[in-house]
Amino acid sequence: MAEQSIAQHELATLIVESLNLEAVSADQIDPDAPLFGGDLGLDSIDALEIALAVSKRYGFQLRSDNPENQQIFSSLRMLSEHVERHRAV
Template sequence: MNTLELELKHLIIDTLALEDMTPEDIDSEAPLFVDGLGLDSIDALELGVAIQKKYQVKLDASNSQNKEHFRSVANLSKFIASHRAAQ
């Protein structure tokens, strides 16, 4: 697990108050929504705001790529890393 993925797992746990979870409980490749971690649309909004604040990443609600970016911790990590590289 890379450092950014670990940071994102901590961010998910802290932002969504998943007190009974540890970063090791979250599979980096598992879906974040529905069958995976079981997050919902409200969780997505809260997580999106936290990611924007922490990583200064612009998220546009109308962007069709968001669903792909938020599919898993690994995908979020790749998205944030590519955003950092572009700056």
């Protein structure tokens, strides 16, 4: 498993807390593993919860009509990179 960056760990913690993932700790989320359809068992409702948590924490909207969503939500690494590019300073 690849090591998480500080930004990835912060985002992984947000995901675990916002989805109440009791069986998973933030440290266990592989930055390159699929967020959906993988070990975490996340679904489209979880994607909405993550988007809401990200908008509250980082000050920008993850829009459901964004054609890049599949890529953005493909892994913790991709989501973290997107957040870092768009977060309010």
